[in-house]
Amino acid sequence: MNAMDPLPLYRQLASHYLNAIDNGTLAVGARMPSVRTLMARHSVSLSTALQACRELEQQGVLEARPRSGYFVRARTRALAPAVEPVLHVADPAQYVGIHERVSAITARSLQADVQTNLGGACGAPELYPNEALSRTAQRVLRQKPMLFGENAPHNGEPSFRLTLAQRALTHGMQLTTDDIIVAHGCVEALNLALRAVAQPGDIIAVESPTFFGLLQILETLGMRALEIPTSPQTGMSLEALQRAAETYPELKAVVVVPNFQNPLGSIMPDATKQALVAWCEQRDIALIEDDTYSALTNDDVPLRALKAWDKTGNVIHCASLHKVVSPGMRLGWIAPGKWLARCQMLKYAQTRPNEALNQLVLADYMATPAYDRHLRRLRQHLRTQRLQVADAVAAYFPEETRLSVPSGGLGLWVELPDQISSREVFERGLDQGIRIAPGMMFSNSTRFDHFIRLSVGLPYTPEVERAIRALARIVDRMGRVAA
Amino acid sequence: MNAMDPLPLYRQLASHYLNAIDNGTLAVGARMPSVRTLMARHSVSLSTALQACRELEQQGVLEARPRSGYFVRARTRALAPAVEPVLHVADPAQYVGIHERVSAITARSLQADVQTNLGGACGAPELYPNEALSRTAQRVLRQKPMLFGENAPHNGEPSFRLTLAQRALTHGMQLTTDDIIVAHGCVEALNLALRAVAQPGDIIAVESPTFFGLLQILETLGMRALEIPTSPQTGMSLEALQRAAETYPELKAVVVVPNFQNPLGSIMPDATKQALVAWCEQRDIALIEDDTYSALTNDDVPLRALKAWDKTGNVIHCASLHKVVSPGMRLGWIAPGKWLARCQMLKYAQTRPNEALNQLVLADYMATPAYDRHLRRLRQHLRTQRLQVADAVAAYFPEETRLSVPSGGLGLWVELPDQISSREVFERGLDQGIRIAPGMMFSNSTRFDHFIRLSVGLPYTPEVERAIRALARIVDRMGRVAA
Ligand SMILES: Cc1ncc(COP(=O)(O)O)c(C=O)c1O
Ligand SMILES: Cc1ncc(COP(=O)(O)O)c(C=O)c1O
Numbered sequence: 001m002n003a004m005d006p007l008p009l010y011r012q013l014a015s016h017y018l019n020a021i022d023n024g025t026l027a028v029g030a031r032m033p034s035v036r037t038l039m040a041r042h043s044v045s046l047s048t049a050l051q052a053c054r055e056l057e058q059q060g061v062l063e064a065r066p067r068s069g070y071f072v073r074a075r076t077r078a079l080a081p082a083v084e085p086v087l088h089v090a091d092p093a094q095y096v097g098i099h100e101r102v103s104a105i106t107a108r109s110l111q112a113d114v115q116t117n118l119g120g121a122c123g124a125p126e127l128y129p130n131e132a133l134s135r136t137a138q139r140v141l142r143q144k145p146m147l148f149g150e151n152a153p154h155n156g157e158p159s160f161r162l163t164l165a166q167r168a169l170t171h172g173m174q175l176t177t178d179d180i181i182v183a184h185g186c187v188e189a190l191n192l193a194l195r196a197v198a199q200p201g202d203i204i205a206v207e208s209p210t211f212f213g214l215l216q217i218l219e220t221l222g223m224r225a226l227e228i229p230t231s232p233q234t235g236m237s238l239e240a241l242q243r244a245a246e247t248y249p250e251l252k253a254v255v256v257v258p259n260f261q262n263p264l265g266s267i268m269p270d271a272t273k274q275a276l277v278a279w280c281e282q283r284d285i286a287l288i289e290d291d292t293y294s295a296l297t298n299d300d301v302p303l304r305a306l307k308a309w310d311k312t313g314n315v316i317h318c319a320s321l322h323k324v325v326s327p328g329m330r331l332g333w334i335a336p337g338k339w340l341a342r343c344q345m346l347k348y349a350q351t352r353p354n355e356a357l358n359q360l361v362l363a364d365y366m367a368t369p370a371y372d373r374h375l376r377r378l379r380q381h382l383r384t385q386r387l388q389v390a391d392a393v394a395a396y397f398p399e400e401t402r403l404s405v406p407s408g409g410l411g412l413w414v415e416l417p418d419q420i421s422s423r424e425v426f427e428r429g430l431d432q433g434i435r436i437a438p439g440m441m442f443s444n445s446t447r448f449d450h451f452i453r454l455s456v457g458l459p460y461t462p463e464v465e466r467a468i469r470a471l472a473r474i475v476d477r478m479g480r481v482a483a
Numbered sequence: 484m485n486a487m488d489p490l491p492l493y494r495q496l497a498s499h500y501l502n503a504i505d506n507g508t509l510a511v512g513a514r515m516p517s518v519r520t521l522m523a524r525h526s527v528s529l530s531t532a533l534q535a536c537r538e539l540e541q542q543g544v545l546e547a548r549p550r551s552g553y554f555v556r557a558r559t560r561a562l563a564p565a566v567e568p569v570l571h572v573a574d575p576a577q578y579v580g581i582h583e584r585v586s587a588i589t590a591r592s593l594q595a596d597v598q599t600n601l602g603g604a605c606g607a608p609e610l611y612p613n614e615a616l617s618r619t620a621q622r623v624l625r626q627k628p629m630l631f632g633e634n635a636p637h638n639g640e641p642s643f644r645l646t647l648a649q650r651a652l653t654h655g656m657q658l659t660t661d662d663i664i665v666a667h668g669c670v671e672a673l674n675l676a677l678r679a680v681a682q683p684g685d686i687i688a689v690e691s692p693t694f695f696g697l698l699q700i701l702e703t704l705g706m707r708a709l710e711i712p713t714s715p716q717t718g719m720s721l722e723a724l725q726r727a728a729e730t731y732p733e734l735k736a737v738v739v740v741p742n743f744q745n746p747l748g749s750i751m752p753d754a755t756k757q758a759l760v761a762w763c764e765q766r767d768i769a770l771i772e773d774d775t776y777s778a779l780t781n782d783d784v785p786l787r788a789l790k791a792w793d794k795t796g797n798v799i800h801c802a803s804l805h806k807v808v809s810p811g812m813r814l815g816w817i818a819p820g821k822w823l824a825r826c827q828m829l830k831y832a833q834t835r836p837n838e839a840l841n842q843l844v845l846a847d848y849m850a851t852p853a854y855d856r857h858l859r860r861l862r863q864h865l866r867t868q869r870l871q872v873a874d875a876v877a878a879y880f881p882e883e884t885r886l887s888v889p890s891g892g893l894g895l896w897v898e899l900p901d902q903i904s905s906r907e908v909f910e911r912g913l914d915q916g917i918r919i920a921p922g923m924m925f926s927n928s929t930r931f932d933h934f935i936r937l938s939v940g941l942p943y944t945p946e947v948e949r950a951i952r953a954l955a956r957i958v959d960r961m962g963r964v965a966a
Binding site: 103106107110120122124125126127128129130131133134137138141142145146147148149150151152154184185187188191195199200213216217219220222326327328329330341345346348349350351352353354355356357358 | 586589605607609611614616624630631632635670671674705831836838
């Protein structure tokens with residue numbers, strides 16, 4: 001244990017054993033060293049040793065057996081086989097109007113009386129530092145009495161952009177205030193990026209499956225999505241991308257979510273990231289990265305952005321604070337590289353600069369240690385909830401169900417037996433007040449129609465448990481009818 | 484005078500005589516009835532009569548002459564001839580990339596060290612109810628402790644949309660909460676409207692001259708602007724529109740600012756509004772109205788929106804609160820008529836719903852009498868400032884200068900002697916720390932190159948006076964060199 005580490009001792013201890021469990025040194029069912037052993041081995045107090053074990057228990061990693069101590073729990077990863085990657089390259093000619101499907105599903109969800117929303121990609125409100133943000137906002141309002149009377153600065157508040165640039169260093173990016181434009185969430189950033197580099201009719205390579213919002217953006221911009229097979233572990237297949245580019249040499253841009261891809265949760269290895277940056281640069285294909293989730297990782301080791309390897313400005317970095325700091329703020333940003341001037345112009349023409357208040361609030365809050373404490377707490381909660389939802393799926397869903405448990409992000413991608421229609425699961429779920437995201441939203445093709453995405457953003461209450469059981473019953477019944 | 488009128492007596496009295504002056508019953512130079520006469524004639528107190536005269540003096544309508552009483556001032560309207568309408572129909576083939584001009588000018592203005600900004604289209608910060616808004620915001624934050632943790636509602640806060648619908652009644656519109664989508668200013672509303680009704684390559688009729696932001700939006704969307712001659716008094720010429728539609732039968736939409744057009748300040752007469760609505764409906768051409776300024780009228784008689792005559796949903800109403808309540812908030816809205824579902828989808832795909840906080844603040848504030856008091860105060864200030872700027876232009880600019888003084892809005896459209904390049908006036912002004920909006924920004928053609936738009940949003944300080952004198956000298960010198 002390291003006294004210089006900012007983490008409390010018990011968390012260092014917990015993290016040490018978590019690694020041992022994750023890498024198999026301590027296998028499922030193994031007995032955790034006793035509290036006494038821990039005290040002796042690591043020179044820690046009884047309370048530290050106990051706190052570490054309780055921490056791991058709370059995260060669903062250990063279970064306490066009366067009078068025997070702590071044991072490594074049967075983990076989902078051991079139970080449910082990994083999601084099967086789909087390796088077929090789509091033909092853009094097969095393109096269908098995804099927005100009608102997405103819009104139909106959104107409209108349907110809004111009409112319905114949803115009690116348990118497992119369809120979102122956001123944390124529950126209580127996971128965010130609402131009180132601190134509210135206090136900061138009240139202070140900013142007192143300090144700037146003319147705030148509501150003044151136009152917001154072009155391209156975003158300089159103090160906020162400076163904070164963002166400083167934080168970006170952690171992910172390997174060298175940015176200045178002037179490289180950044182503040183936008184209304186990553187969604188606006190993606191709109192700007194695509195409009196900067198491509199025209200209606202152009203072909204854009206995307207992951208398959210991918211975030212439905214991206215497909216909807218492409219559709220509304222009149223651009224064509226070329227879906228590239230993507231692994232639940234390592235993200236977009238570079239090989240498949242290369243093959244696709246041979247077939248479609250007019251390819252204009254590639255959009256990827258390199259860290260905790262939505263819906264897969266995959267992380268692209270650093271070597272692949274670097275290769276992808278080089279490949280796009282060589283071919284003069286714009287590379288747009290969507291960095292919505294990388295802060296939501298299990299461990300505190302920061303993931304690198306594609307932009308970290310960008311030397312020519314060919315990578316457009318789009319990011320969001322909406323799921324990380326405040327779902328109530330629509331704050332995101334874009335570092336457009338060589339398309340800076342064009343993106344500034346497009347932002348001005350599309351919505352004008354973002355309002356100042358929330359930017360000032362985050363500039364202030366994100367520069368404090370409270371922000372790092374919030375991040376650690378959020379990550380821990382998400383890790384726990386992720387394991388809990390995964391366990392429940394493994395326990396209740398039919399045996400053929402497959403599942404990968406990512407090490408970060410807000411969702412679980414679940415492959416159902418392949419005769420099951422996720423659209424029908426969605427409809428029947430809604431009838432019972434349960435909302436999920438059906439797989440057909442994540443592709444223009446039909447090949448993810450038997451997948452669903454479940455949110456891990458909610459605290460694992462009995463209500464969530466009941467909802468997952470109810471979904472399992474729905475799938476089970478549909479499977480039987482089909483068989 | 485009417486005791487039931489919510490206006491204080493002295494304002495009723497002032498308004499009564501203002502009408503008399505405006506319609507010529509009391510001509511320039513005429514003596515205002517004495518305070519004693521006013522007391523007797525209207526059965527008011529001495530202080531009321533005095534207050535009324537001072538009010539009119541402050542508005543620049545009367546001048547006090549020592550020991551003689553009040554006299555009707557020589558008014559700008561009498562001095563400077565009205566702006567000459569330009570009646571030539573543009574050929575869309577002449578279309579040039581306006582965005583590069585606008586962007587170059589914006590960039591240039593941002594680099595420059597601007598001391599006096601007469602180039603904006605917003606009121607000075609102190610004209611807005613900043614304190615009341617800030618207090619309301621702090622209260623909302625205390626009342627809603629989870630606000631920053633929760634996603635904002637789709638399409639906008641219902642309470643805010645209800646307030647907007649209620650206020651819209653004043654302008655003759657029958658709307659419900661569900662008819663309205665909240666957007667990031669009128670600029671986002673216009674983007675949504677145009678994307679809903681037209682495709683890249685389509686032809687859109689606009690006023691000539693028109694708000695440069697609209698030309699920039701069209702350019703970024705790849706649509707073609709067809710400029711229709713527009714009168715400084717009565718707005719877009721329906722006759723010219725009809726002729727243009729014969730030449731370009733593929734016309735997709737018409738965009739107009741019926742009330743206080745930017746930059747002209749024109750108001751379309753109700754009969755023309757009604758005829759335009761009917762004409763577009765018959766031809767199945769979408770009618771987009773931009774209602775950014777109608778609240779900024781001199782008198783408290785509300786102007787009607789085009790939407791008031793819409794029976795089939797063919798009118799898309801776009802509006803803004805940015806210049807009316809709070810330049811620090813980017814709040815606008817759209818009532819998309821029959822394109823409601825499509826605009827909801829586009830809004831979701833472009834930026835997701837607007838943040839809740841500012842919407843809740845305005846929902847609260849706009850439902851109080853304080854809002855109406857703010858509006859009356861703002862209108863009065865703008866009226867005074869408008870006359871002051873107009874007087875200064877009439878006094879200092881070369882004699883051939885023409886000027887129309889509109890009865891509302893935030894700008895004055897000034898026609899310089901026709902050999903003067905407004906771009907050069909702009910550059911030389913910037914050199915002296917003075918920013919204006921050069922006429923070439925308001926058209927894709929060159930025919931407004933000798934016009935400038937001056938803001939009337941600033942209190943008429945000695946600094947503003949100096950700036951206008953400096954501009955006059957610049958124009959004067961340029962005129963002499965050219966002659
Ligand atoms: C990959 C990805 N990008 C972007 C977004 C939206 O980001 P924001 O809310 O910042 O607009 C999401 C939300 O689901 C997402 O999953
Ligand atoms: C006619 C017109 N429409 C729209 C706008 C911009 O509106 P908002 O600030 O609400 O986006 C302006 C501002 O100059 C304008 O003059």
